[in-house]
Amino acid sequence: MFQSVSLEYFLILAAVLFSIGSIGVLTRRNAIIIFMSIELMLNSVNLTLVSFASFLGDSAGMIFVFFVMAVAASEAAVGLAIVLALFRQKQTVNVDEVNIMKW
Amino acid sequence: MSLTFIFFTVLAILAIASAIVTITARNPVISALSLVFHFFMLAGLYLTLNAQFIAAIQILVYAGAIMVLVIFVIMLLNLGDEEKLKEKFNLRKVIAVLLASVLIIQFFLIYLLTRSGKIEIAENTAKLSTVQSIGQVLFSEYLLPFEAIGLLLLAAIIGAIVLAKRKLT
Numbered sequence: 164m165f166q167s168v169s170l171e172y173f174l175i176l177a178a179v180l181f182s183i184g185s186i187g188v189l190t191r192r193n194a195i196i197i198f199m200s201i202e203l204m205l206n207s208v209n210l211t212l213v214s215f216a217s218f219l220g221d222s223a224g225m226i227f228v229f230f231v232m233a234v235a236a237s238e239a240a241v242g243l244a245i246v247l248a249l250f251r252q253k254q255t256v257n258v259d260e261v262n263i264m265k266w
Numbered sequence: 267m268s269l270t271f272i273f274f275t276v277l278a279i280l281a282i283a284s285a286i287v288t289i290t291a292r293n294p295v296i297s298a299l300s301l302v303f304h305f306f307m308l309a310g311l312y313l314t315l316n317a318q319f320i321a322a323i324q325i326l327v328y329a330g331a332i333m334v335l336v337i338f339v340i341m342l343l344n345l346g347d348e349e350k351l352k353e354k355f356n357l358r359k360v361i362a363v364l365l366a367s368v369l370i371i372q373f374f375l376i377y378l379l380t381r382s383g384k385i386e387i388a389e390n391t392a393k394l395s396t397v398q399s400i401g402q403v404l405f406s407e408y409l410l411p412f413e414a415i416g417l418l419l420l421a422a423i424i425g426a427i428v429l430a431k432r433k434l435t
Contacts, residue, residue: 220388
Protein backbone atom coordinates (compact mmCIF):
# COMPACT_ATOMS: atom_id res chain seq x y z
CA MET A 164 0.00 0.00 0.00
CA PHE A 165 2.80 2.40 0.84
CA GLN A 166 4.88 1.45 -2.16
CA SER A 167 3.59 3.98 -4.64
CA VAL A 168 1.80 7.30 -4.41
CA SER A 169 -1.64 6.72 -5.88
CA LEU A 170 -4.07 9.29 -7.24
CA GLU A 171 -6.09 9.30 -4.01
CA TYR A 172 -3.18 10.69 -1.99
CA PHE A 173 -2.97 13.75 -4.20
CA LEU A 174 -6.74 14.22 -4.20
CA ILE A 175 -6.96 13.99 -0.41
CA LEU A 176 -4.07 16.42 -0.01
CA ALA A 177 -5.82 18.84 -2.36
CA ALA A 178 -9.07 18.43 -0.39
CA VAL A 179 -7.29 19.18 2.89
CA LEU A 180 -5.65 22.27 1.41
CA PHE A 181 -8.97 23.45 -0.04
CA SER A 182 -10.63 23.09 3.37
CA ILE A 183 -7.80 25.01 5.05
CA GLY A 184 -8.30 27.78 2.50
CA SER A 185 -12.04 27.87 3.13
CA ILE A 186 -11.45 28.05 6.90
CA GLY A 187 -9.19 31.02 6.22
CA VAL A 188 -11.85 32.78 4.13
CA LEU A 189 -14.51 32.18 6.77
CA THR A 190 -12.54 33.09 9.89
CA ARG A 191 -10.14 35.90 9.01
CA ARG A 192 -11.33 39.50 8.75
CA ASN A 193 -8.22 40.98 7.15
CA ALA A 194 -9.00 41.47 3.45
CA ILE A 195 -5.45 40.63 2.35
CA ILE A 196 -5.42 37.36 4.28
CA ILE A 197 -8.84 36.42 2.86
CA PHE A 198 -7.26 37.10 -0.49
CA MET A 199 -4.35 34.75 0.23
CA SER A 200 -6.78 32.07 1.40
CA ILE A 201 -8.53 32.30 -1.97
CA GLU A 202 -5.13 31.76 -3.60
CA LEU A 203 -4.70 28.64 -1.42
CA MET A 204 -8.03 27.27 -2.65
CA LEU A 205 -7.16 28.01 -6.29
CA ASN A 206 -3.86 26.22 -5.83
CA SER A 207 -5.46 23.13 -4.36
CA VAL A 208 -7.77 22.95 -7.38
CA ASN A 209 -4.68 23.28 -9.59
CA LEU A 210 -3.12 20.34 -7.74
CA THR A 211 -6.23 18.26 -8.44
CA LEU A 212 -6.15 19.17 -12.13
CA VAL A 213 -2.44 18.38 -12.49
CA SER A 214 -2.75 15.06 -10.68
CA PHE A 215 -5.65 13.96 -12.88
CA ALA A 216 -3.72 15.13 -15.96
CA SER A 217 -0.64 13.14 -15.11
CA PHE A 218 -2.37 10.01 -13.88
CA LEU A 219 -4.63 9.88 -16.93
CA GLY A 220 -1.89 10.92 -19.34
CA ASP A 221 -3.92 13.79 -20.80
CA SER A 222 -2.53 17.29 -21.18
CA ALA A 223 -5.94 19.05 -20.94
CA GLY A 224 -5.59 19.36 -17.17
CA MET A 225 -2.25 21.13 -17.50
CA ILE A 226 -3.72 23.59 -20.03
CA PHE A 227 -6.52 24.31 -17.58
CA VAL A 228 -3.98 24.97 -14.83
CA PHE A 229 -2.36 27.48 -17.16
CA PHE A 230 -5.71 29.27 -17.57
CA VAL A 231 -6.46 29.13 -13.84
CA MET A 232 -3.09 30.77 -13.15
CA ALA A 233 -3.85 33.56 -15.63
CA VAL A 234 -7.26 34.17 -14.04
CA ALA A 235 -5.66 34.13 -10.57
CA ALA A 236 -3.09 36.71 -11.68
CA SER A 237 -5.74 39.09 -13.03
CA GLU A 238 -7.87 38.50 -9.93
CA ALA A 239 -4.86 39.39 -7.77
CA ALA A 240 -4.25 42.62 -9.67
CA VAL A 241 -7.87 43.81 -9.54
CA GLY A 242 -8.50 42.58 -5.99
CA LEU A 243 -5.43 44.26 -4.56
CA ALA A 244 -6.31 47.47 -6.39
CA ILE A 245 -9.75 47.30 -4.75
CA VAL A 246 -8.09 46.78 -1.34
CA LEU A 247 -5.87 49.81 -1.97
CA ALA A 248 -8.84 51.99 -2.97
CA LEU A 249 -10.74 50.75 0.08
CA PHE A 250 -7.86 51.58 2.40
CA ARG A 251 -7.66 55.04 0.91
CA GLN A 252 -11.35 55.63 1.55
CA LYS A 253 -11.85 54.04 4.96
CA GLN A 254 -8.35 53.57 6.45
CA THR A 255 -9.06 49.92 7.17
CA VAL A 256 -8.80 46.48 5.58
CA ASN A 257 -11.16 44.84 8.06
CA VAL A 258 -14.04 43.48 6.03
CA ASP A 259 -16.47 43.86 8.93
CA GLU A 260 -16.06 47.63 8.91
CA VAL A 261 -16.83 47.81 5.22
CA ASN A 262 -20.61 47.61 5.13
CA ILE A 263 -21.38 50.36 2.65
CA MET A 264 -23.14 47.96 0.28
CA LYS A 265 -24.91 46.05 3.04
CA TRP A 266 -28.66 46.16 2.81
CA MET B 267 8.79 2.68 1.13
CA SER B 268 9.76 4.14 -2.16
CA LEU B 269 11.65 7.37 -2.58
CA THR B 270 8.67 8.99 -4.30
CA PHE B 271 6.46 8.21 -1.33
CA ILE B 272 8.91 9.79 1.13
CA PHE B 273 9.26 12.83 -1.11
CA PHE B 274 5.48 13.15 -1.40
CA THR B 275 4.94 12.79 2.36
CA VAL B 276 7.51 15.43 3.29
CA LEU B 277 6.16 17.88 0.71
CA ALA B 278 2.55 17.24 1.71
CA ILE B 279 3.23 17.77 5.44
CA LEU B 280 5.18 20.97 4.76
CA ALA B 281 2.46 22.21 2.40
CA ILE B 282 -0.30 21.63 4.96
CA ALA B 283 1.78 23.18 7.76
CA SER B 284 2.59 26.31 5.76
CA ALA B 285 -1.06 26.61 4.69
CA ILE B 286 -2.10 26.52 8.36
CA VAL B 287 0.51 29.17 9.21
CA THR B 288 -0.82 31.28 6.34
CA ILE B 289 -4.36 31.40 7.69
CA THR B 290 -3.44 31.70 11.38
CA ALA B 291 -0.53 34.18 11.45
CA ARG B 292 -1.43 37.53 12.97
CA ASN B 293 1.13 39.43 10.95
CA PRO B 294 0.21 39.57 7.22
CA VAL B 295 3.88 39.56 6.19
CA ILE B 296 4.46 36.22 7.93
CA SER B 297 1.41 34.73 6.28
CA ALA B 298 2.52 36.03 2.88
CA LEU B 299 5.99 34.50 3.31
CA SER B 300 4.59 31.16 4.41
CA LEU B 301 2.29 31.25 1.38
CA VAL B 302 5.40 31.66 -0.80
CA PHE B 303 6.86 28.59 0.94
CA HIS B 304 3.57 26.77 0.28
CA PHE B 305 3.82 27.59 -3.44
CA PHE B 306 7.34 26.14 -3.54
CA MET B 307 6.09 22.94 -1.89
CA LEU B 308 3.31 22.71 -4.47
CA ALA B 309 5.88 23.12 -7.23
CA GLY B 310 7.73 20.15 -5.74
CA LEU B 311 4.51 18.13 -5.77
CA TYR B 312 4.04 19.01 -9.44
CA LEU B 313 7.53 17.65 -10.05
CA THR B 314 6.58 14.35 -8.40
CA LEU B 315 3.64 14.30 -10.84
CA ASN B 316 6.07 14.70 -13.79
CA ALA B 317 4.68 18.14 -14.65
CA GLN B 318 7.87 20.18 -15.04
CA PHE B 319 6.42 23.10 -17.00
CA ILE B 320 3.59 23.60 -14.50
CA ALA B 321 6.10 23.49 -11.65
CA ALA B 322 8.19 26.17 -13.34
CA ILE B 323 5.28 28.52 -14.00
CA GLN B 324 3.97 27.87 -10.49
CA ILE B 325 7.18 29.38 -9.11
CA LEU B 326 7.37 32.12 -11.75
CA VAL B 327 3.75 33.29 -11.66
CA TYR B 328 2.68 32.61 -8.08
CA ALA B 329 5.81 32.94 -5.97
CA GLY B 330 7.35 35.45 -8.35
CA ALA B 331 4.57 37.73 -9.51
CA ILE B 332 1.43 37.39 -7.41
CA MET B 333 3.14 37.24 -4.03
CA VAL B 334 5.36 40.20 -4.84
CA LEU B 335 2.18 42.13 -5.59
CA VAL B 336 0.63 41.03 -2.29
CA ILE B 337 3.74 41.95 -0.30
CA PHE B 338 3.87 45.33 -2.07
CA VAL B 339 0.31 46.04 -1.00
CA ILE B 340 1.02 44.95 2.60
CA MET B 341 4.00 47.32 2.69
CA LEU B 342 1.99 50.15 1.10
CA LEU B 343 -0.86 49.85 3.58
CA ASN B 344 1.55 49.80 6.53
CA LEU B 345 -0.66 47.60 8.68
CA GLY B 346 1.26 48.04 11.89
CA ASP B 347 -1.57 47.97 14.38
CA GLU B 348 -2.84 44.45 13.88
CA GLU B 349 -4.46 44.60 17.31
CA LYS B 350 -7.34 46.57 15.83
CA LEU B 351 -8.04 43.71 13.46
CA LYS B 352 -8.37 41.16 16.23
CA GLU B 353 -11.35 38.95 15.64
CA LYS B 354 -14.05 39.43 18.23
CA PHE B 355 -16.56 36.67 17.68
CA ASN B 356 -15.38 33.20 18.55
CA LEU B 357 -18.72 31.64 17.62
CA ARG B 358 -18.10 32.51 13.98
CA LYS B 359 -14.75 30.73 14.04
CA VAL B 360 -16.32 27.62 15.52
CA ILE B 361 -19.05 27.60 12.88
CA ALA B 362 -16.46 28.12 10.14
CA VAL B 363 -14.33 25.20 11.31
CA LEU B 364 -17.46 23.02 11.57
CA LEU B 365 -18.49 23.91 8.02
CA ALA B 366 -15.01 23.20 6.72
CA SER B 367 -14.93 19.83 8.49
CA VAL B 368 -18.27 18.94 6.90
CA LEU B 369 -16.63 19.81 3.58
CA ILE B 370 -13.61 17.64 4.23
CA ILE B 371 -15.78 14.72 5.44
CA GLN B 372 -17.71 14.96 2.19
CA PHE B 373 -14.47 14.85 0.21
CA PHE B 374 -13.24 11.82 2.15
CA LEU B 375 -16.55 10.00 1.65
CA ILE B 376 -16.38 10.62 -2.09
CA TYR B 377 -12.82 9.32 -2.27
CA LEU B 378 -13.63 6.27 -0.16
CA LEU B 379 -16.69 5.43 -2.24
CA THR B 380 -15.04 5.89 -5.61
CA ARG B 381 -11.64 4.27 -5.80
CA SER B 382 -10.09 5.22 -9.09
CA GLY B 383 -7.58 2.38 -9.10
CA LYS B 384 -4.94 4.64 -10.62
CA ILE B 385 -1.74 3.88 -8.76
CA GLU B 386 0.89 4.80 -11.32
CA ILE B 387 1.50 7.98 -13.26
CA ALA B 388 0.79 7.38 -16.94
CA GLU B 389 3.91 6.66 -19.02
CA ASN B 390 3.39 9.45 -21.52
CA THR B 391 3.04 12.20 -18.90
CA ALA B 392 6.69 13.22 -18.96
CA LYS B 393 6.41 13.68 -22.72
CA LEU B 394 3.08 15.53 -22.47
CA SER B 395 4.21 18.06 -19.90
CA THR B 396 7.13 19.53 -21.83
CA VAL B 397 6.97 23.12 -23.01
CA GLN B 398 6.87 21.92 -26.60
CA SER B 399 3.86 19.66 -26.26
CA ILE B 400 1.91 22.08 -24.05
CA GLY B 401 2.65 24.89 -26.48
CA GLN B 402 1.48 22.82 -29.42
CA VAL B 403 -1.83 22.01 -27.74
CA LEU B 404 -2.24 25.56 -26.42
CA PHE B 405 -1.80 27.21 -29.81
CA SER B 406 -3.90 24.77 -31.80
CA GLU B 407 -6.72 23.18 -29.83
CA TYR B 408 -7.03 25.86 -27.15
CA LEU B 409 -6.30 28.91 -29.27
CA LEU B 410 -9.61 30.69 -28.61
CA PRO B 411 -9.41 30.33 -24.79
CA PHE B 412 -5.82 31.54 -25.01
CA GLU B 413 -6.91 34.71 -26.82
CA ALA B 414 -9.74 35.17 -24.31
CA ILE B 415 -7.23 34.93 -21.46
CA GLY B 416 -5.16 37.61 -23.19
CA LEU B 417 -8.20 39.90 -23.30
CA LEU B 418 -8.97 39.14 -19.64
CA LEU B 419 -5.44 40.09 -18.61
CA LEU B 420 -5.69 43.34 -20.59
CA ALA B 421 -9.00 44.15 -18.90
CA ALA B 422 -7.45 43.33 -15.50
CA ILE B 423 -4.50 45.66 -16.16
CA ILE B 424 -6.81 48.52 -17.16
CA GLY B 425 -9.12 47.83 -14.21
CA ALA B 426 -6.26 47.75 -11.72
CA ILE B 427 -4.87 51.06 -13.02
CA VAL B 428 -8.28 52.73 -12.90
CA LEU B 429 -9.02 51.42 -9.39
CA ALA B 430 -5.64 52.30 -7.94
CA LYS B 431 -5.57 55.82 -9.36
CA ARG B 432 -5.81 58.47 -6.71
CA LYS B 433 -8.55 60.57 -8.28
CA LEU B 434 -10.93 59.72 -11.08
CA THR B 435 -10.98 62.71 -13.39
